[in-house]
Amino acid sequence: MTEAQVSGTQGSGGPRIRPNIIRIAHTVFTVRNLEASRAFYVDLLGMNVLHEESGALYLRGVEDREWTLKLEQQVSPRVRHLAYRVAGEADLDALVALAEQQGLPWRWEEELDRPRVLRLQDPFGLPLAFYHQSGTHRWLLQDYHLHRGPGLQRVDHVNVMVPDVERTMRWYLDELGFRLSEYTVDEQERYWAAWIQRRGGVHDLALTNGPGPRLHHWAYWMPDITSIIRTCDILAGARQPERIERGPGRHGVSNAFFLYIRDPDGHRIELYTSDYLTVDPDFEPIRWLRDDPRRQTLWGARTPRSWFEEASELEAFDGGAVPAVEGDLTGIPAHVI
Amino acid sequence: MTEAQVSGTQGSGGPRIRPNIIRIAHTVFTVRNLEASRAFYVDLLGMNVLHEESGALYLRGVEDREWTLKLEQQVSPRVRHLAYRVAGEADLDALVALAEQQGLPWRWEEELDRPRVLRLQDPFGLPLAFYHQSGTHRWLLQDYHLHRGPGLQRVDHVNVMVPDVERTMRWYLDELGFRLSEYTVDEQERYWAAWIQRRGGVHDLALTNGPGPRLHHWAYWMPDITSIIRTCDILAGARQPERIERGPGRHGVSNAFFLYIRDPDGHRIELYTSDYLTVDPDFEPIRWLRDDPRRQTLWGARTPRSWFEEASELEAFDGGAVPAVEGDLTGIPAHVI
Amino acid sequence: MTEAQVSGTQGSGGPRIRPNIIRIAHTVFTVRNLEASRAFYVDLLGMNVLHEESGALYLRGVEDREWTLKLEQQVSPRVRHLAYRVAGEADLDALVALAEQQGLPWRWEEELDRPRVLRLQDPFGLPLAFYHQSGTHRWLLQDYHLHRGPGLQRVDHVNVMVPDVERTMRWYLDELGFRLSEYTVDEQERYWAAWIQRRGGVHDLALTNGPGPRLHHWAYWMPDITSIIRTCDILAGARQPERIERGPGRHGVSNAFFLYIRDPDGHRIELYTSDYLTVDPDFEPIRWLRDDPRRQTLWGARTPRSWFEEASELEAFDGGAVPAVEGDLTGIPAHVI
Amino acid sequence: MTEAQVSGTQGSGGPRIRPNIIRIAHTVFTVRNLEASRAFYVDLLGMNVLHEESGALYLRGVEDREWTLKLEQQVSPRVRHLAYRVAGEADLDALVALAEQQGLPWRWEEELDRPRVLRLQDPFGLPLAFYHQSGTHRWLLQDYHLHRGPGLQRVDHVNVMVPDVERTMRWYLDELGFRLSEYTVDEQERYWAAWIQRRGGVHDLALTNGPGPRLHHWAYWMPDITSIIRTCDILAGARQPERIERGPGRHGVSNAFFLYIRDPDGHRIELYTSDYLTVDPDFEPIRWLRDDPRRQTLWGARTPRSWFEEASELEAFDGGAVPAVEGDLTGIPAHVI
Incomplete structure (x- = not known):
């Protein structure tokens, strides 16, 4: 294979x-x-x-x-x-x-x-x-009677904040064979964010500008929009609406329907569904301007400031935390709450 | 009140x-x-x-x-x-x-x-x-974290088989103040089925032709189509697909999205959503012909024979079962599997 | 009847x-x-x-x-x-x-x-x-091939801003026979908002505190959550995301899934689905505190200020606009963007 | 690339x-x-x-x-x-x-x-x-205001009937590099059907037993279950319920939600959504028995006979139709209407 x-x-x-x-x-x-x-x-x-x-x-x-x-x-x-x-x-x-x-x-x-x-x-x-080698187990996909809660389906992608999006992206494209799906530039055409993939979907890895490296979020694919709505209802039912940070909404980038939630330690999880395929040999990466109101949420909804500022620490190779450094680009996009 | x-x-x-x-x-x-x-x-x-x-x-x-x-x-x-x-x-x-x-x-x-x-x-x-008097309890409507399975929402209606639909219907309209929403006639304009209501929806009670009186089904309102689809998946996941008798589909009568399932004793439950209001003073009952293929399932799907023939026994006033008698109309509609 | x-x-x-x-x-x-x-x-x-x-x-x-x-x-x-x-x-x-x-x-x-x-x-x-008298027309409910866009289904309710919610509510209850479904009070137990009904649903008329009388919004029932999401996508597709004012989300009050949009003149339309029945004789109105974060959107989402401040002028009996007056309660709830 | x-x-x-x-x-x-x-x-x-x-x-x-x-x-x-x-x-x-x-x-x-x-x-x-070379055009994915009807999203797969499934499958695997996702065998372990792919989804090509070669169906990916239900409603609304041949339902094979419809010439179209990924190097093809009631529709629904018997003629290399020949396996699965 x-x-x-x-x-x-x-x-x-x-x-x-x-x-x-x-x-x-x-x-x-x-x-x-x-x-x-x-x-x-x-x-x-x-x-x-x-x-x-x-x-x-x-x-x-x-x-x-x-x-x-x-x-x-x-x-x-x-x-x-x-x-x-x-x-x-x-x-x-x-x-x-x-x-x-x-x-x-x-x-x-x-x-x-x-x-x-x-x-x-x-x-x-x-x-x-x-x-490469992994012990695999019988999946639960068709054991619907055992599904609980909203039914997270499979890991979809990871998003990291890095201080130099373009240089980081180049390394993944050149050395690891990733391919570019979409990207965001500021008014000086500097890369603000990039979505890159190996699997034929929109992304395995997203890189967004910010002090880093830090984990922005870890994402699961959901079976449909309804299961994402149900996640909101469940968190609200449990009197934990504060776990919902952003969304639900439709991304401009990726066209996916999304929700961002925060776990008890602040790790951010995205629930994500319904993007598109990128397998074609002549697929042309999609370019967005940083301050396009439809970029982050197609519907124009503003994003909370925490979403741009907060992220998880990464563990260093020899223990402790990887120090986060600032890049050359500062500020956050317009369209913030 | x-x-x-x-x-x-x-x-x-x-x-x-x-x-x-x-x-x-x-x-x-x-x-x-x-x-x-x-x-x-x-x-x-x-x-x-x-x-x-x-x-x-x-x-x-x-x-x-x-x-x-x-x-x-x-x-x-x-x-x-x-x-x-x-x-x-x-x-x-x-x-x-x-x-x-x-x-x-x-x-x-x-x-x-x-x-x-x-x-x-x-x-x-x-x-x-x-x-009239009833002990009521805190509902679970917004305790979404406690909902289980597909989330049956509330009782919606009951459907009984009776040997003389028209005479039975007249009594409920005249004596109990029910109002007619929809009805089915055969080619001689004899009543084959009637949907009658008190609550402003399509029906609290449906009467369908057949040996009886027997219970045809007891129905719950569902929050949406997705939860009805999920019921099918759950029953299939539990390796009990044989509990699914008919549907899912869209009724012609009532316009509701539906599913019929059978419990371990054969009692039939309908899961039902998305009908319409009948509160207007000039609401005109909707008439269907018995053999219109869009009547039972708007999409033309055929109905299994068991759905026409099987029903639950009713308990008699002094114990035992109410004997089921045949009416004048015999046969079942066309469009049967 | x-x-x-x-x-x-x-x-x-x-x-x-x-x-x-x-x-x-x-x-x-x-x-x-x-x-x-x-x-x-x-x-x-x-x-x-x-x-x-x-x-x-x-x-x-x-x-x-x-x-x-x-x-x-x-x-x-x-x-x-x-x-x-x-x-x-x-x-x-x-x-x-x-x-x-x-x-x-x-x-x-x-x-x-x-x-x-x-x-x-x-x-x-x-x-x-x-x-009372009205010329009625063949509905389009089952003419699905003629449905366009998200498929607004039927008029659901109206919401007006008034300077004295309690006094206004009393008149509708006493003189017109409305029944109370839910209400919001501030920390002094003064009525901030009330949802009242005639039809057996959550409301035909909602009264909310504010300078008035003015129209806050006019609402249509939608067939499901998906059709409300589709409305957002359609407005965004047409490059009019600014027409989306609030939502989509789940209301705490009414439990409905909702979206508020503004027409080219600023008239506010709510798209609304999936509330509950209020027909029972012992239905007890549900009480909310004004600053409960789950009241307006069960998921805790904040509401834009415009939603509290902007409303449509009403036509006076003899022409011109009904002047809007302030009430005794001022301010807007917490949880505003 | x-x-x-x-x-x-x-x-x-x-x-x-x-x-x-x-x-x-x-x-x-x-x-x-x-x-x-x-x-x-x-x-x-x-x-x-x-x-x-x-x-x-x-x-x-x-x-x-x-x-x-x-x-x-x-x-x-x-x-x-x-x-x-x-x-x-x-x-x-x-x-x-x-x-x-x-x-x-x-x-x-x-x-x-x-x-x-x-x-x-x-x-x-x-x-x-x-x-390889193709003129491409701006997609309509985010032009939601231009979507019409149920919104078919993208080509998904093709399914052909062939008289010798195993030999045909071997050629596609060996010569064209297809990979096997799922397969059906009869009680003698002879291949009845096979789902093979290049793109990392469940299949680009399905091979099913029957007189052939003939086209069984051509399939489009749908955004969600709701849009498939909407297709049924639209066809029924247009008084063409007879265009609906099978479904909607959930496949056992592929786990997809599906609908089969027939065009005015009898060409069969499948609308399909929500399968799974097959990119892993140790993905093990899933084996089904031909007469497992959950194989074709997870919910156990029976399949109409036409679905097994009718298919489209293929054009021969020099014009005319490719003659369809019978294979060694005869009969159709149990669980037919």
């Missing part, structure tokens, strides 16, 4: 095999109170507990055959890493070669169901992980 | 106060295996258990402030009675007067939360009950 | 027949540019043009058998009157008697399809109209 | 470059009455007319940037070819090499917007076409 790809984009040392990344796959959140997180993710959002250990929960959506969100009790709420699945073991070797060539920190780690995880820091400080 | 109504439709003995019936309100099903019924109504359909006694469950939808379906363990699956709520105690007296005048069997009974229930047999053998 | 009702709530001059009001029925908006209004109501919202005259359009939803919104080209955008349908001609006479007794201005008028309209000013300056 | 792939699955003549097929892309239907077809596809289904010529219409869904269905007036209703888009011009050359090696008929053709179309007959008589 692995498709060998010859990368011709860099001069150094002859052609190198470009790793074949399949898709964004899992994340690990550290949380301060695992029971509070369970109440949010399991009791209200209805995520399925695939495994449970002392101090950790492994969660998934109904289409996921693997765990896609690990919650781990720790003193500080952080994001341990963002993991991508690759097509074969050879792709992990190609990633090691890339790390060696570029002097990026890397090591082998292990996670439950994932015996060989390559932990690698990208040049911008993002804590990446890659794995 | 009670509105005194002077009935001028009969000659006997001067004007009589016509009872003010508010709406169809509850039923009592006897079932052979209460745990099997609980698995169906509570675990799969998500109905709320308002009360539980040895041998009985009292269920409701999320908008119901009272129990609307009582399940009682018995040797034979039957329908004990069909209960309507009336505007005041005086309306119960008016009903007693009617029973006395027409020689209909009646007595006072008691149910949980309902201390004064008038049990009355209509002239066609249907076991009716009427009550 | 008319049910005579003896009013026992006032002392003056013996019992009086209380008029039987069926439901809110139509309004007449004056607009400055009929073609701009047509583009909004017909081309985007998909309302059906039942009649067209020089300078006027008569619109309806797909369930309406009558026109329910008349647009008339005039210099100033106003609301000519708010019309209720009554059960019979005798109810119009009862309303005339009420006007005579209370010294309220009244006269007979005529509208297309409505030969005998009683125009009556209520004690608070609201321009009311009442009619 | 083209990814060179070395095929190692055949022994003949050293490694051959395997063509990189992106996705199923368009079809051409011949129809007897173009105006009747326009009434169906444009007026009722709301497809967008991208181009119009004398005797031909070029249609697309709202996400399509190209035409995806061409209708051409002819004496006989047939399917001219089934076209796939490839990653680059080199992939067309690789396909010519394959045709030469296997002795398959091929030639260059031209279509509007598609200057270089490779017409190729597969070994089983299916009329294939492949193209």
Whole structure:
């Protein structure tokens, strides 16, 4: 199944095999109170507990055959890493070669169901992980009688804030073979945000301007608009309307219907449905102006300031938090509440 | 709140106060295996258990402030009675007067939360009950985090098979003040079915031709089409697709989106949403021809034979089952599977 | 069909027949540019043009058998009157008697399809109209191939801003037989808003505190949440996101899913679906605190200031605009954008 | 963008470059009455007319940037070819090499917007076409005010009846790089049907057992379940319920929500939404037994006989119709109406 790809984009040392990344796959959140997180993710959002250990929960959506969100009790709420699945073991070797060539920190780690995880820091400080082999489990997709809450379906994408969107994007396009779907520029044509993908959808990874690197949000695909509306009703029913940060609404970028919610530690989750395909060879990336009122919410709704300012700390390669730095672009878009 | 109504439709003995019936309100099903019924109504359909006694469950939808379906363990699956709520105690007296005048069997009974229930047999053998006073309970409408399964909302209507639709209908219109919404005639203009109402919707009571009297179905209002689709998915997920008898589809009559399912004893439940209002003083009943393919399902789908032939036994006034008799009209409509 | 009702709530001059009001029925908006209004109501919202005259359009939803919104080209955008349908001609006479007794201005008028309209000013300056006889037309409910845009279904309610909610509410309850569904009080238990009804739903008429009397909004029932989402998409597609003022969201009051939009003259339209029934004799009105964040939008979303401040002028009995006066309660609720 | 792939699955003549097929892309239907077809596809289904010529219409869904269905007036209703888009011009050359090696008929053709179309007959008589270069057009995805009818979104897949499912499937897997998602076997483990894909969804191509080769159906992706329900309502509203052949329902295979309709010439269209992703390297094809009642419709609904028996003729390489031949498997599954 692995498709060998010859990368011709860099001069150094002859052609190198470009790793074949399949898709964004899992994340690990550290949380301060695992029971509070369970109440949010399991009791209200209805995520399925695939495994449970002392101090950790492994969660998934109904289409996921693997765990896609690990919650781990720790003193500080952080994001341990963002993991991508690759097509074969050879792709992990190609990633090691890339790390060696570029002097990026890397090591082998292990996670439950994932015996060989390559932990690698990208040049911008993002804590990446890659794995091929995975223990998979019977999905719940057609076990509708076991679905709970709004029925989160599968991991969809991750969004990170970085101080230099364009430089970060170039590395993912050139070195990891991502393709650009949509992007936002300011009035000087500087990149404000970019949506890039491996899987043929709108994005596996979004990069947005801001002090970073930090996690902006982790997103799940939902079966339909109604299930997103139901999430709002459930949170309101539980007298936790403050967990709803933005939406529901229709994005201009991606055309998806969306909702942003915050977990008890402030980690932001997006529920997302109904975007479009990008598989065509002549797909032309869509360009938006930063202050177009239809860009963020097609309906023109304003975005709360917290959405631009707050994000989760990332765990550094040697422990502690990756320090967030400011970039050259400052300010936030117009159309803020 | 009670509105005194002077009935001028009969000659006997001067004007009589016509009872003010508010709406169809509850039923009592006897079932052979209460745990099997609980698995169906509570675990799969998500109905709320308002009360539980040895041998009985009292269920409701999320908008119901009272129990609307009582399940009682018995040797034979039957329908004990069909209960309507009336505007005041005086309306119960008016009903007693009617029973006395027409020689209909009646007595006072008691149910949980309902201390004064008038049990009355209509002239066609249907076991009716009427009550005014009721213990009500905090509804679950906005406790969305407590909703389970597809979220049945409130009792909507009851449908009975009777051997003489027209004569039965006339009695409910003349004596109980029902109003006609829609009706079906055969090619000789004989009434095949009638939908009659008190509450301003399409129907509290439907009468359909067939050996009877028997209960054809008991119906709950659903919040939307999606929740009806979800019911199908849940039953299929639980490997009980055979509980789905007909639909989902759009009725020609009533314009409602519907699904018919059968409980473990064969009692038929309809899930129903999205009909229309009938409050206008000049509302003209809608006439359908029996063999119009758009009548039963607007989309022309054929109806399974069981839907025309099978129905629940009713409990007689003195115990046992009301015997079902054939009427003059025989056969079933075209457009059957 | 008319049910005579003896009013026992006032002392003056013996019992009086209380008029039987069926439901809110139509309004007449004056607009400055009929073609701009047509583009909004017909081309985007998909309302059906039942009649067209020089300078006027008569619109309806797909369930309406009558026109329910008349647009008339005039210099100033106003609301000519708010019309209720009554059960019979005798109810119009009862309303005339009420006007005579209370010294309220009244006269007979005529509208297309409505030969005998009683125009009556209520004690608070609201321009009311009442009619019984109406030319009705074949509805479009099941002509789905003729539905356009999001498919507005039927008139649902009207909402007016008045300086004294409690006194206004009392008059409608006592004189016109309205019943209270929900109400909002401030911290001194003064009425801030009230939802009152005749039809068995949550409201035909809502009263909210503010300088007035003015029209806050005119509302249509929608078939489902999806059709409300579609309205947002259509307005955004047409590059008119600024027409969307508030929502979509779930109301705490009424539990309805809603959207507020503004027409080219600023008249506010609510699209509304999925509330509950209020027909029970012991229905207890629901009480909300003014600053409960779940009251206006169950999900806690904040409301734009314009929604509290802007409203349409009403036409006075003798022409011109009804002057808006301030009440004793000032300020707007917390939870404003 | 083209990814060179070395095929190692055949022994003949050293490694051959395997063509990189992106996705199923368009079809051409011949129809007897173009105006009747326009009434169906444009007026009722709301497809967008991208181009119009004398005797031909070029249609697309709202996400399509190209035409995806061409209708051409002819004496006989047939399917001219089934076209796939490839990653680059080199992939067309690789396909010519394959045709030469296997002795398959091929030639260059031209279509509007598609200057270089490779017409190729597969070994089983299916009329294939492949193209890389295509004139693309601004999509209508976010022009919601221009959407009509239920809003068909994009081409999704094609389904053909063939007499030997397994042999046909093997050729597509081995020569064209398709991957297997789901399959059905009879009680002797013989392949009854197979769903195979290139794009990372459930299928670009489905193969089902029956006399053939014939076109079983051509499918469009829909935005949601509601839009599929709306299609039924629209066809019923237009008094054409007979155009609805099967559904709506939930497939067991693919988990998609579906509807099958027939155009005026009997060509079958599926409207389809909500399946799942198959991009993972260890995705294991899902196996179904032919007579599992949940396979075809998860809810257990029976399938009309016409759905198994009727299909569209395919155009032969040299004109006329490809003759349909019977295979070794006969009969149709249980669970038929």
